[in-house]
Amino acid sequence: MEEKELLPHLFRTEYSKITAVLCKLLGFEHLDIAEDIASETFLSASELWGLKGLPENPAAWLYTVAKNKAKNHLKHRAVFQQKVSVQLSQAATSELPELDLSARNIKDSQLQMMFAVCHPAISLESQIGLALRVLCGFGIEEIADAFLTSKDTINKRLLRAKERLREENIAIAFPATGEIPNRLEAVLRTLYLLFNEGYFSASHDHSLRKDLCLEAMRLTFLLTEYEATNTPAVNALIALMSFQASRFEARTDASGDTILYDDQDTGLWDNDLVQQGEYFLNLASKGTVASKYHYEAGIAYWHTIKADTPEKWENILQLYNLLLTVEYSPVAALNRTYALSRANGKEAALQEAKKLSLNDHYQYHLLLGELYAGVDNRAARSSLEKAMALSHSAADKKIITQKIQQLTETD
């Protein structure tokens, strides 16, 4: 790796590790201090490495500096506390804990941090923001770009979330055995949204979006390394992410515009990720309970097969039927109706589409445009025009314009 690329790369991989371990040592109420120490460590690195060249083992160098900075901080804190609080016993402060940056403790700390950050006490979007900052080492500017909002908004959001975690006295610890299912569900939901944020974001920063997806996958992998969290749902989520990510390079063109599934170059689909998905989907099928991630992974699996067969669409339809019985979402309802048109025909799908009451969604009219095409082209056109009026992003408008053009050509 080039020297100038190394530091940003290390920042991405090591910042979150150092922060997690520090934060576990200092307690969540000192998350800011943990972040400061981690940031100062990287500042020292950028100053010294520029002058003296790279150390032999850059990551180990960072750990040593972080350890020293942590020790200094604890020493100052101990002195301060002794001066302020006379009750403090001598024994409690005479021995300073050592910062344990072993591979095991890094993983443990990150996992526990994941449970703390994904705590139901804070809002979902704050959880995602905090996860990106603390668990993935993303900069505020990058997070703002991913959410298509301002740095100011993100800063405020993170500040509020940290306050909330302090108020609630959330510990950086593995949840009690009885709490694991519920807490794990919250973690999975956040990781799922984190992945989707990268996968479906309107941000044109391609590499940032990919990083987001990869980070979500890395954190989900981490869960499989612990017996208590290596559940079928976790494996199903990795399978889902792998299948989706396999099309990552095929779904945008050079200018960052979306390429629809039907128009994608399958040569750009990543076969290794497809196989990885199949491997984890197999592991996920152990056990008796199917989560929504199982159904979504199943749907994603069928999308890795390009050839249109009745079997493919029948399976996708049934998986959407099951997904909807577990959890309703407008997107699932619309996709289910599209699958219905492929499996049972456009007439059946049109009848069902009319019952959906999703008039406010541009995607609903886009779907109607699709279903009416070839059946009633005038209705198709007017649906697409409604979709156009309701859509906001330039990318969506571009796709709708293309569809209107295709309709005119076939008339």
Add this chain to the structure above:
Amino acid sequence: MKNFLFLYRSDFSSAAQRSPEEMQNNTKMWMDWIGGIAAQNKLADRGNRLEQAGKVVRPNNVVTDGPFTEIKETLGGYTVIQASSLEEAAELAQGCPILAFGGNVEIREISVL
């Protein structure tokens, strides 16, 4: 929104003689129908099938096998759906696959205790 119980009744005695294809097709009809209700965000609880074996306990230690000695029609399952009125609930029950097999759907509003 109120919750309504759908009770599916039919003569299930012929169900055992169905071929695998018929059974598969039957499952698809049910899933497509339930999926359609779920896609409207009107499914509260997918419910369950009911086994045909049953007992009825009456006063004076009288226990009989099943309520269905005289009638062929039995309860085969239930679902809980959401609707704004009994009329809307009845509208949703149209298209239930059980109707195609000579069965019926009884709809009852759930009054929460």
